[in-house]
Amino acid sequence: MPDPLFENGNSRLVAETLPGDNAAAVTVSELSGRLKRMVEGEFGHVKLRGEISGFKRAASGHVYLCLKDEKAVIDGVMWRGVANTVPFAPQDGLEVVATGKLTTYPGRSKYQIVIDRMELAGEGALMALFEKLKAKLGAEGLFATERKKRLPFLPRTIGVVTSPTGAVIRDILHRLEDRCPTHVVVWPVKVQGDGAAEEVARAVRGFDAMPVDGPVRRPDLLIVARGGGSIEDLWAFNEEVVVRAIADCSIPVISAVGHETDTSLSDHAADLRAPTPTAAAELAVPVVAELRNLLSTMALRTERCARRYHERGRERLDALVRVMPKRDALLGPQRQRADEAARALGLALERRLTVARRDLDRASGALRPAMLAHRLTAARDRLAAAGRLLEAAHPEKPLQRGYAWVENRVGGQVVATADAARAAGALKLHFRDGAVDARVERGGGKTYDPAKAEQPKLL
Template sequence: MPDPFVDTSFGRLVAEPVAGDNAPAMSVSELSQRLKRVVEGEFGHVRLRGEISGWKRAASGHAYLCLKDADAIIDGVMWRGAAAAISFAAQDGLEVVATGKLTTYPGRSKYQVVIERLELAGEGALMALFEKLKARLAGEGLFDAQTKKPLPYMPRTIGVVTSPTGAVIRDILHRLADRFPSHVLVWPVKVQGEGAAAEVARAVRGFDAMPVDGPVRRPDLLIVARGGGSIEDLWAFNEEVVVRAVADCTIPVISAVGHETDTSLCDYAADLRAPTPTAAAEMAVPVLADVRHTVSTLAHRTDRCVRRYHERASERLAALIRVLPRRDALLGPQRQRMDDLGARLGRALERRVTVARSQLERSAGALRPAMLDQRLRAATERLSGIARHLELVHPELPLKKGYAWVEARGSGKVIGTAEGARAAQAVTLHFQDGPIDARVERAGGKSYAAAKPEQPNLL
């Protein structure tokens, strides 16, 4: 009989129930589920402090990370909603406090913490994140002095990005009214807490996107302002989205975040940093009384300069008048020359008349009646000779001798050959006493028109 107190199951090939065994075999899934219930029941709410390592955000929006200290490490996961609510840019090396619950992941036989809220572990960690982000953005050139834009001297419209209910906007408006009343556009935003950074960045970009010729005048200057507070309260103005919006803005920006001792990354990105919101209003506009005094002073100086210029011009004109010659001295020689030329002109006319009279007398002596008769006879003889020549060459002279000239009837074209007459057939004969019409016939009495051509032999 086998000893009941001796375990003889070792070495068996097939697992079989053993009498008195109260631990039946469990499946791996059953064990994983029992472990999950125990872990989640025992650690349903935990707060862990550690350093972020292996931070990764998936395309689904979930975030995966590890929390570690000097001796241990634990995996962590943040579902999409919790990951979107983080108020800072999570990254490796930051010391944080994670709040959530511990659970297991049966698929890998691992335990992990499901993080519901992630916070920086004190101001020291926040400052470390501040310096790290500052160094990275400075390396991109966002804080370079060469990129800073000058502020307009007298902006007509000022845009203010701040909370509409705090004392900051009242201080800015009151200070602007005292110094230089200006048109102010306020874009209300949250200045701390969840979503504050996104609202501030959207406001800055919204002002920058306003058209110059739109229904609402585009601001000439922006003031991004917030009252004092802890570094955590001011953290929205250290977010990268705000810093980039301020750095990219084409409108000059004054940053007035916190008190004089507070510093934000928005201050570095802006074109000018103001120690307080009230100081930002003072930097934005000049003092109206000073402007009026300056204008009055410039007007007085301008008037004095004009009067001085007029006086000096009058003095120069008087000096020039004294050295200029008198009118009689200038015109005397010309008057004398005119009188001399007038006298010379009279004598020249008399001399010219005398010469012309002599020429006329000589010409008149040549016009004697005998000479005129002689010239008239010579002209008459030349004219008679021309008339005799014309009679000899007249075309009708041969007709008087019994000749006639032939032309094609109706065409006026003279025919000079028999071949031309045969071609015309109908002709006109011009005699001394008049023309007659005739028809050309062959010798023998046959008409050219009646003659028919011989028919060709078709055989």
């Protein structure tokens, strides 16, 4: 009979080691560890090709994603140090080749690839990324025509962002020297490989941040240049950081990346695209010899125009002179009126002199000695009368007749009424031979109101 502790003859309520059973139970962690060692031992290094899906960058900088094809999917992780070295911006939909080691993640019973390197799966994937970036940045308006700035006609200083050792900088300098010698400031950068895009963007922003009155003159024009190469070689100039730096630059920028058939996103963001670095130098400055010839031609044309204008003006002046009246005909009446006015002025002066002499004779007759003495005596009499009147009006004159002059002892105001005297209390009485102090005994009478008090009058 089946053991009652078994259900359906297979399971038991309590696990026990049966006779002949040499397979001991293992923990989940032990099994996960065995699987991890087996997977990592069998697949220590793999290279997978697939499409990125579910791309996420954590706050720690680590990247989590899936690689898939039409039949399967595998999880992947890329630690921060590796993610920062990827030469492009991974995103969903890109087909890539990921190199790394296969491992398991016991926490979820999943296997995954730890990616050590990631590359685009051929030029087709690279072009797909190019078109995707172009559409994204174009939608933001970075390539809009209205953003383009006009290049200066004759820049005094040109900034060049390129490799300091390649043929590009030599071609630019030689071409500028041949056409129009100009001051050039070179900002050396890497033009391909890890960190190239960041260096180019930093150089563009560095030129843009230079002060106008700094020790190094701020460029009037920038040239971002690189020689030809494959799309992988030119990829730094398709990076978003470079495109945004060029689009945001307040200095006009010429992009000269690659050969004539090469096109980069930097070309779209720049204010002008040059097919080659040498062509960029040609577009940056005019030819001095041609400019001098043009100036000479314009000077001759200006001189001829001025001479022709002068000749035509002389002809018009001569024509006007012929039809204008003569000077004597114009000034004859005025001259005649001037002569008549001169004669009338002479007669008027003679008459005025005669009248003045008659007035002088009449006035001199009145200046006889007897007349002068009489007027002097009358003036003395008037002066004496005024003196007597002044002496009689003197304020101290009444004191000679026994009157007194009363004033407030405190403020010195003249007291003219009894009310004012009672209100003051302390008085000073001025007599002809001096002054004495007095005090008023208070009694009946009106209350003194200074505002209504009668103002003192001179005696």
